[in-house]
Amino acid sequence: MLLEKELFARSENQCELCRSTDTLSIYEVPPETQINADTTILLCKACIDQVDKKEQLDPSHWRNLSETMWSPFAPVQVVAWRMLSRLRNESWASDSLDILYLDEETLDWAKKTGDHEQEGTVDFHQDSNGMRLVEGDTVVLIKTLDVKGSSINAKLGTVVKNIHLVHDNTEQIEGKVEGQTIVILTKYLRKG
Template sequence: MSIDKVLMERSGGVCELCGSSENLSEFTVAPKDEKILVCGTCSEQLNDADKVDPNHWRCLNDSMWSVEPAVQVVVYRMLNALKAEGWPQDLLDQMYMEPEVIEWAQEGMADESREPTKDSNGTILEQGDSVTIIKDLEVKGAGFTAKRGTVVKNIALTDNPEQIEGRVNGTRIVLLSKFLKKM
């Protein structure tokens, strides 16, 4: 696979994360599909979370100052993934990124701090699940009651872990998860 000439010139022929010149390849930074140049070690660890060596990533204290937004995004994501080590938090506190770059970086990260949405039995609900309403619920503003036993298919999770969105009687409504049971 040939490496893009512009990418090679921009990076100076070294990994844009750790500075190594060994086994270079392009790494696509989702969801914008911009590319950065990475070495074999960085590529392997970026693609497989089980192979991450926290000490390898101490190089991010230099690459976090890159002017390339795609490099900043990868650095930000990796520092967040390594937060449990302690030292990455200091680097995150020092790091400066434009608001749209932070948004891009966060867009590709899983929100592990978010509490899961659970039904009345404590079962975790996922996007697209089907649930049953366990109590008659008056739907304010819609003029009907969502009856006990009604099946709500293909639910959508909301920012609030105590609520889901679903379609009942042809109307999209917000339901409290404590009144639902996963099917």
């Protein structure tokens, strides 16, 4: 509870990156394992979802980084640098990144996750119509599929409940057909 009070006081009851006052939470800046004011920041839900790649980056949401990147607090600087790096294709973000100075220790911390090397887009599991799929969804096959290594033939219109997303491949999900767990390509299904 003391940490939360300290962060709310430090941030003046605002998200430390975008300055929103909506739904603020403590965010532990990876890969740090100690939880204290030197390793955490106060973020709004929109920032957390985009930082953690649960939602696509919205460049307009991050415009305040040009100001908040000058925070005297290292965890704020680290996340600001990472987000500016992911947004580097935006001219304003590239300009901000060019003038942002981090001391050597803070820059090393910022680079530890490798997040700065990735582009800003996030891949999600999507069905054949481009609808986003989430863990536990129900889907319908849009094509009859022969299941390799099995005598099962998954017919057009088969309903697959409670799907599991294959985390390292956004083009695949797992689901049960005729009691057997199979891997299905997302291009052959639609959200039910």
